[in-house]
Amino acid sequence: MSGTGFGESLGAHAARSRALAVLRVRSRALAVALLPAAVAVVLFAGDAAGHMSGGSWDASRWAVSVFAVIVLLLAAAVAAVIVRASPALSPTVELSERAAPDLYRLVRDLAERLEVPAPSALALTPDCDSWLEDRTHPAHAIRGGSRRRGTEAPVLVIGSPFLWWMRVAELRAVLAPVVAGTAPSAHPDIAAARRFVRGLDAAVAVAAAPGQGPIRKVALGFVGGSTRLLLRSCQAPASEMERGVAAAASECAQAVDYGLRIVAQEQVGLAYAGWDRLLTRVALPAWRMGRWPSRLDAGVVSALTELSRRDRLAEGFTSRLGERPACDLLEEPGAIDEAASLLAARLFHGGPAEAGPDWSPVDWQQYPEEVVDHKWRTEAARLHRVLDELGVPPSTGPDGPTLTRVLEHLSGRGAEAGETLAAGIMAEVAREEAAVPPPPKSPGDALNGWGADPLPLFPLQPPRTGRELLADHVTAMVCCAAVDTAGAVPGLDWLDGPALLINGERRADLATPVLSLTEDGDAAPLRSWLSTLGVRPEKPVRLV
Incomplete structure (x- = not known):
């Protein structure tokens, strides 16, 4: 295994080769943009050598030169939009090391065992999933903080229901293949391919944004068409690259808690079922009344315990509750649960970003x-x-x-x-x-990096x-x-x-x-x- 943990497995080879295929799309696009300029240079060089002179050659030379300038300007405009467009940022609850020192320690120990770079930060999402997210784009600078370096490891986003339902050992086993994905993120070819694809995706979103003036709409229409063409060309190799990355990360993580991870995956499915029922049957009626349950993650434990009692397929799962829950890795689990619950209400119902007279929290007892x-x-x-x-x-x-x-x-x-x-x-x-006005976005809203999509x-x-x-x-x-x-x-x-x-x-x-x-x-x-x-x-x- 290499120093970054991204070894010589079949998945690693496939990911690198597909990343190069994505980068070849970028190179071909650049070559197409430079081709008219190259032809113009050849024509001018031929004239200087006395081989391409005369009326027809002069007309061709200037026509190609004008066309080359137009193509270069259009290519520069497309490239500028791709570079400047901010990729969508998943709405999350930021988790500082001070708020969860034990969880940071667990993740770093896991990265050390896997021999991969540790994630640069942790965040929580009100969903039953976990992933790595690149937040090195300048627009993703931490609010009030400094700009993140492009070489930093990605952020590890963890599903908040996992922390309350899973035990510490189960959480470590589930996170192992996710953390192992930091190694391919550090590979230069894969990182460059991902940045290119995310830039294209962000540029398409910019071009499709509503409320554009007529001139800007025409200009962005050309940008959108060009980036969509490039994105379609990258789609197949980019998908195969991500599958190769996942295969390599899974193989890398097999050495860590492999047997426990099989059992923990059953808990992932159970957590998803309980979380879905809790949101649709319990939280949604409260949200419609202008109230938001402030302990959704704690509620999922009660929901899953009840599911285990009713469903004989889930029997035995509640016997784990005597072990240490993963939420003990947080310094203030109640405050984190409240923040995740408020974000869940915003994502799934469109509620305001902050509590107010018409949007107040409610405890389960009430x-x-x-x-x-x-x-x-x-x-x-x-x-x-x-x-x-x-x-x-x-x-x-x-x-x-x-x-x-x-x-x-x-x-x-x-x-x-x-x-x-x-x-x-x-x-x-x-x-x-x-009659209810749409909730405004506040400066600290977790959805500020998402875009203008309606809630x-x-x-x-x-x-x-x-x-x-x-x-x-x-x-x-x-x-x-x-x-x-x-x-x-x-x-x-x-x-x-x-x-x-x-x-x-x-x-x-x-x-x-x-x-x-x-x-x-x-x-x-x-x-x-x-x-x-x-x-x-x-x-x-x-x-x-």
């Missing part, structure tokens, strides 16, 4: 009361506002919003009533969302249909009635989100009777469900 109950009553209030707009009369009996009013409207007027109500709710939700960058779910919204709102109204008249309480299910608890047990059988009402106009199953639990649909409920 979630049932401040998110679940508030969500139900807000949706129930919206449901009755739409019924008022449609001219639906109130139900007979006590004054106030009742569940009976909803049941009578949906069951007494056929499928058309459900479609009309669903359309009204969808329009009301759209009006409320349109959220990674939507968790497609927009809900009218039927889905109707079912959600009817469910919310039923839950409000159960809480106000039958002693039920709002709760939190780590895998399914808001839950209705009756006598301390979650009722998961509400979806079917609600769908019978909203889809078929049949209220009998829901009335039977309400009667069994002692819910009084004719009683008014408290709304927001």
Whole structure:
């Protein structure tokens, strides 16, 4: 193995050869740009030697010279955009050595065992993945710090859920092949090929940016076309180069915790499943209410523990929880978890970059009361506002919003009533969302290096249909009635989100009777469900 850890494996040879193929694309592009100038030089040299003189030669000489100047100017413009364009920077939570000295020590010890350069810094991402990221571009200078040198090792980005769910030994095993990738990053040919491809990608993004003036749009149109052509030419060899790098890094890492890494990869898949459920079922309802759970990474442990309890395929995984968790490598895990949770809300929902009056954190202990109950009553209030707009009369009996009013409207007027109500709710939700101004970017926003893409960058779910919204709102109204008249309480299910608890047990059988009402106009199953639990649909409920 070489001093950089990038040895003579088949993957290393393949990566180097593919890197040279990428650089040959750059060389050919340069040769094409210089070809007219070379022809002009030959013509002028022939004239000086007395071999290419006369009217036709003079005209050709000046025509080629003018064409060469134009080509050189265009090539210089394209090259300037490629060099100056800032490659997209992954939104992350920066992790200084003071905030995680033990984690830095673990990564450096791992790099020493692998005989590769240690990453220059660490960062966290609210996702179940880890990678190396080159941040040596001048635009990627650390805020308030000095410019990073082009020879620095890349930054190691670690998925924050890994730190809370994985044990220290498992994290080291999972990071081994990632850290081993610092060796090819130090190879000059591979580093140059990567810089060229990233520059092309950034230039394409600059050319496609909206809001350009007519002259600038025409100029950038030529730049965009040229860089896209070069990028397509590089696509195949660049992909093969990265596969070779991954193969070489994996082979390099086999000497470190190989057996444990096989087991740890199972934890990666489990963590991804739990993280996805936590975001879509638990965090998303809170984000829609203007609240963001401040301990998402800690919540993923509860979600995965619950998944292990329910899924026999995950049995035995919770027995690891007695070992030291990787989050112990952080000095202040709570503060890091809060920062990662806020970034997750920004990436996946488009929330503001900072907490505020309309965007406040919520603890898991407060979630049932401040998110679940508030969500139900807000949706129930919206449901009755739409019924008022449609001219639906109130139900007979006590004054106030009742569940009976909803049941009578949906069951007494056929499928058309459900479609009309669903359309009204969808329009009301759209009006409320349109009234919310887009969150501004602050100077310390982690997305400042990403570009001008609209938020959220990674939507968790497609927009809900009218039927889905109707079912959600009817469910919310039923839950409000159960809480106000039958002693039920709002709760939190780590895998399914808001839950209705009756006598301390979650009722998961509400979806079917609600769908019978909203889809078929049949209220009998829901009335039977309400009667069994002692819910009084004719009683008014408290709304927001």
